[in-house]
Amino acid sequence: MKIxxxxxxxxxxxxxTLLTQRGHEVAxxxxxxxxxxxxxxxxxxxxxxxxxxxxxxxxxxxIGVRKPGVTFFPAPxxxxxxxxxxxxxxxxxxxxxxxxxxxxxxxxxxxxxAGALMIPQRAELIAHGEKLQLSAETLASAGIWNGCQPDFxxxxxxxxxxxARLLNIKADVxxxxxxxxxxxxxxxxxxxxxxxxxxxxxxDGWSWRIPLxxxxxxxxxxxxxxxxxxxxxxxxxxxxxxxxxxxxSLETRGAKRVSExxxxxxxxxxxxxxxGENWASVGDAFGFVDPMLSPGxxxxxxxxxxxxxxxxxxxxxxxxxxxxxxxKGILSAWRDLIDYFYDxxxxxxxxxxxxxQMKLPFLxxxxxxTFMSANMSGMASGFTxxxxxxxxxxxxxxxxxxxxxxxxxxxxxA
Ligand SMILES: Cc1cc2nc3c(=O)[nH]c(=O)nc-3n(C[C@H](O)[C@H](O)[C@H](O)COP(=O)(O)OP(=O)(O)OC[C@H]3O[C@@H](n4cnc5c(N)ncnc54)[C@H](O)[C@@H]3O)c2cc1C
Numbered sequence: 001m002k003i004x005x006x007x008x009x010x011x012x013x014x015x016x017t018l019l020t021q022r023g024h025e026v027a028x029x030x031x032x033x034x035x036x037x038x039x040x041x042x043x044x045x046x047x048x049x050x051x052x053x054x055x056x057x058x059x060x061x062x063i064g065v066r067k068p069g070v071t072f073f074p075a076p077x078x079x080x081x082x083x084x085x086x087x088x089x090x091x092x093x094x095x096x097x098x099x100x101x102x103x104x105x106x107x108x109x110x111x112x113x114a115g116a117l118m119i120p121q122r123a124e125l126i127a128h129g130e131k132l133q134l135s136a137e138t139l140a141s142a143g144i145w146n147g148c149q150p151d152f153x154x155x156x157x158x159x160x161x162x163x164a165r166l167l168n169i170k171a172d173v174x175x176x177x178x179x180x181x182x183x184x185x186x187x188x189x190x191x192x193x194x195x196x197x198x199x200x201x202x203x204d205g206w207s208w209r210i211p212l213x214x215x216x217x218x219x220x221x222x223x224x225x226x227x228x229x230x231x232x233x234x235x236x237x238x239x240x241x242x243x244x245x246x247x248x249s250l251e252t253r254g255a256k257r258v259s260e261x262x263x264x265x266x267x268x269x270x271x272x273x274x275x276g277e278n279w280a281s282v283g284d285a286f287g288f289v290d291p292m293l294s295p296g297x298x299x300x301x302x303x304x305x306x307x308x309x310x311x312x313x314x315x316x317x318x319x320x321x322x323x324x325x326x327x328k329g330i331l332s333a334w335r336d337l338i339d340y341f342y343d344x345x346x347x348x349x350x351x352x353x354x355x356x357q358m359k360l361p362f363l364x365x366x367x368x369x370t371f372m373s374a375n376m377s378g379m380a381s382g383f384t385x386x387x388x389x390x391x392x393x394x395x396x397x398x399x400x401x402x403x404x405x406x407x408x409x410x411x412x413x414a
Contacts, residue, residue, distance in 0.1 A: 011303060035260075159284045183219075290335075298382040302330065306323055310326075350369075
């Protein structure tokens with residue numbers, strides 16, 4: 001097939017690599033001009049097998065920092081360290097933190113090496129009934145395929161959601177109305193263990209610290225009004241958030257901002273329809289859930305892989321249906337899992353799990369904790385997020401440890 005991909009970010013570039021390797025004629029349009037600092041720096045272990053298959057893990061390791069896990073600070077004096085070393089043995093027990101532009105360039109270069117045609121220009125789509133086409137100007141200026149339309153179009157335009165907007169496809173909007181600011185800093189206290197991502201629950205939201213080579217990415221996620229009360233500019237808000245939180249103020253003493261502060265808002269969007277007669281969307285263009293647990297890049301690359309796999313295994317209509325169903329299931333599983341962190345259930349489970357184990361003296365001490373940690377790591381690493389068994393175990397534990405009545409948790413994030 002002749003395939004046009006709109007967007008050469010991570011999802012578009014990985015689609016291009018995989019589909020070109022299958023023998024398709026692929027052209028990737030990217031308008032360029034991406035900012036030097038882009039969110040999406042903390043990756044999950046579920047991506048490592050794909051990096052290995054694409055032969056790029058060494059390059060990712062060279063620009064990144066090995067990430068052994070994530071530590072949450074959900075209340076004063078409370079610290080929960082999740083380590084990927086508790087993953088079942090068949091999964092790699094680590095991920096990477098990466099500077100986005102350099103990471104994106106590795107993926108782009110991989111697509112070009114595979115033989116995809118990289119076209120540095122903005123593409124315009126037009127609707128022809130339910131079908132999508134490239135505009136005549138886009139085709140003409142690209143000078144490809146003798147001016148003929150592609151057989152298939154992939155929307156990898158990110159949160160711009162080109163196809164969905166053109167076809168008036170609605171998005172399921174998530175429950176939160178947060179804004180996020182982030183910037184790079186030097187001079188933070190060193191994280192332990194090295195490379196560990198740290199998440200602090202704040203009075204009105206949460207913050208991330210993602211160690212990069214010689215820098216720290218610091219970001220806040222909070223309700224828009226609460227963020228506005230911290231200062232006028234994104235940089236002021238970041239610095240106020242550091243000062244106001246007792247633990248952060250201690251650990252960020254001496255921190256110096258070394259980049260512009262960036263802003264993201266209204267990003268919880270999942271398209272109600274991610275495929276059409278001759279098109280499919282991947283990555284954020286299909287859906288983005290939330291920055292909590294860092295699922296964005298996993299979803300972006302996984303969607304590219306799933307689309308490629310389905311296109312190779314079924315006739316077009318069936319392939320798109322299978323792809324769409326699978327992606328919707330994965331997006332919804334991430335949303336469910338992330339809810340456990342926002343409403344504090346995950347930490348309540350951890351606390352009360354120990355008391356619960358006492359009621360089961362026939363089990364070896366620590367058995368439930370080890371088992372639940374492995375289950376949670378598998379889900380948060382992207383390997384078993386949508387796996388019915390893993391989700392069932394979590395639900396079952398919740399029912400027996402926390403009961404069925406909803407309760408306000410002291411760990412809930414405002
Ligand atoms: C606050 C925040 C924090 C996040 N943190 C993380 C994290 O720690 N870890 C993680 O994994 N994910 C994170 N994410 C998510 C991650 O940034 C995205 O999921 C990821 O960038 C999606 O990749 P993509 O390829 O789908 O889209 P994008 O990266 O947005 O790429 C889209 C590309 O399309 C191009 N484009 C768009 N329209 C056109 C057009 N008409 N013609 C040509 N080119 C076009 C753009 O130039 C761009 O290059 C975060 C997101 C937010 C909002």
